[in-house]
Amino acid sequence: MPKLVDHEERRVHIIDALLRSAASSGLHSVTMRSVAVEAGVSVRLVQYYFDTKEQLLLAAMTRLAARMGERVQRRVRATGAGTDPRGIVEAVLLEAVPTDEESRAFHLIYTEYAVLSVTDPALGGRPFLAAPDEMEAFLVAQLTAARRAGTADPRLDARQEAVVLLAVSAGLGLSVLLGQRTADDATAVLRYHLGRVFPG
Structure with a gap:
């Protein structure tokens, strides 16, 4: 049986990855790709939860x-x-x-x-x-x-x-x-x- 995905947990994981990335290199340098790398997931998965970088930034704030x-x-x-x-x-x-x-x-x-x-x-x-x-x-x-x-x-x-x-x-x-x-x-x-x- 496939494992159930906790979507809220995944969203928070991605958001926290953005916050870690921004804290170390600045918010201006954050991209969907850099967040994906920090979170250890694909860019496609980041985009599944957040259509745009602006949506991701707002969720992070x-x-x-x-x-x-x-x-x-x-x-x-x-x-x-x-x-x-x-x-x-x-x-x-x-x-x-x-x-x-x-x-x-x-x-x-x-x-x-x-x-x-x-x-x-x-x-x-x-x-x-x-x-x-x-x-x-x-x-x-x-x-x-x-x-x-x-x-x-x-x-x-x-x-x-x-x-x-x-x-x-x-x-x-x-x-x-x-x-x-x-x-x-x-x-x-x-x-x-x-x-x-x-x-x-």
Whole structure:
């Protein structure tokens, strides 16, 4: 009797091959053939699951975002922040600092995808690119809760501050990728700024 094929498992195997390839040689150099080689399958099989490179890239970015969401949740649980807005905000922002191979790969691939999407209409405007808006809304809710609880500056504009925090964390993450500063230095800068947002 022929072995049953787990199509979702195969899709994930191919997607993970793309992510490994992109993390080592850059998203711009990824092709259907290079993904097939990395996955140890035929190009025809890659094309069976993904008609175009753009479909494969979008699937990879969606998986990458889900994995990063899981990392954030683990970090929040590990810090014991519970429902404390400052702890949650700090945990979320610290994931923007590449501290290990997985987070480095996430930031490298995400940054390259974002740049590619500016000039490639097939990549721009996709649901994955709504993730920053969702993160902004999440931070607004946490900052608003902190202001109401009296743990954040009462003059705080939650929406404006969420935009600033995301910009600062993204910039710091990029500076670590570029070797401008260490992950520890970037973490210290984030905590310094959060100390001003949450003076208590």
